[in-house]
Amino acid sequence: MTDYAIGDIQGCYDRLREVLDKVSFSPSRDRLWVAGDLINRGPSSLETLRFIEQMGESAQVVLGNHDLHLLAVAIGGHQPRKKDTFADILDAPDHDRLVDWLRQQRLCIHDKKRNLVMAHAGIPHIWSVKQAVSLAQEVESVIRSRQAEEYFTHMYGNEPDRWSKKLEGAERWRVVTNYFTRMRFIDEHGALELSSKEGVDxxxxxxxxxxxxxxxxxxxxxxxxxxxxxxETGQDRFIGLDTGCVWGGALTIMNLDTGEKLHCDC
Structure with missing residues (x-):
């Protein structure tokens, strides 16, 4: 069995199949770790979501901000945005099953044997791995519960911009979600800056x-x-796999044990 990790697919189903063929991936033999943003902005969100859902336990998935946005529309009463491309999911006959499956996915996966963690945006330095996993599980349980509507109704927003153990309710859920799914730049104390989206410089x-x-x-x-x-992060231990497939870049897949990366141009 080989474990592979893949970056943001965002509904680019054809490129997903192409890169999986490059590594001769078989769900009966291998596992695919998906680093979030399975859907949206690309042309085939429904096909992509169905394909990964049908992998069963051969798919290890963390939720990205686009995946949560779909759930916020489906559950929290929010309206789709002009650039969204997941109407096919909302209109699909298996919509309820797919939404329920997405709700069961995680925000953070910790592989102790590999000393490896996967989260869509990463993990801030202010959290230990143990704390990150605990906070992820806390929010995951809310998403799967009867509180899901409340969570998704109040999910959006940039405040609070910094973690505190004193936070409760929607504010606590929101900041934890923002670290796991929206974080790029932070300060030394862990405060989030969520408006900047370009490179490190x-x-x-x-x-x-x-x-x-x-x-x-x-x-x-x-x-x-x-x-x-x-x-590119400049550090081997921090492995960025979003290479901008939906923006005309590439879709990247990596062997989790050897570190070998392959990609297909988009």
Whole structure:
């Protein structure tokens, strides 16, 4: 069995199949770790979601901001945005099953044997791996519960911009979600700056990419979300896999044990 991780697919179903063929991927033999943003902006969100859902336990998935946005529309009463391309999911006869499956996915996956964590945007230096997993599980349980409508109704927003254990309810859920799914630049105290989306050299004053702050552990972190990085973090332990497929870049897949990367141009 081989475990592969893949960056943001965003509904680029044909490119997904192409890159899987390049590694001779078989769900009966291998596992695919998906770093979030399975859907949206690309042309085939429904096909992509169905394909990964049908992999069963051969797919290890963390939720990205676009996946949560779909759930916010489906559950939280929000309206789709002009650039959204997931109407096919909302109109599909298996809509309820797909939405329920998406709700069961995680925000953070910790592989202790590999000393590796996967989260869509990464993990801030202010959290240990144990704390990150605990906070992820806390929000995951809300998404799967009867509180899901409340969560998605109040999910959007940039405040609070910094984690505090004193936070409760919607504010607590929101900031945890923002770290896992929207984070790029933060400051030394962990405060989020969520308006800047370009490369590392565009950090606002007082902020830096989250992976440039020292951590007390040596865990490897696999993430997506930040297409402007083009997969380059400058540090082997921080592995960016979003190489901008939906923006005309590439879709990247990596062998989790060897570190070998393959891609298909988009």
């Amino acid at each position: 565009t950090a606002p004053e007082g902020y830096a990419p989250w992976f440039e702050f020292p951590r007390e552990d040596d865990v490897r972190i696999v993430f997506g979300h930040w297409a402007a990085l083009e997969g």
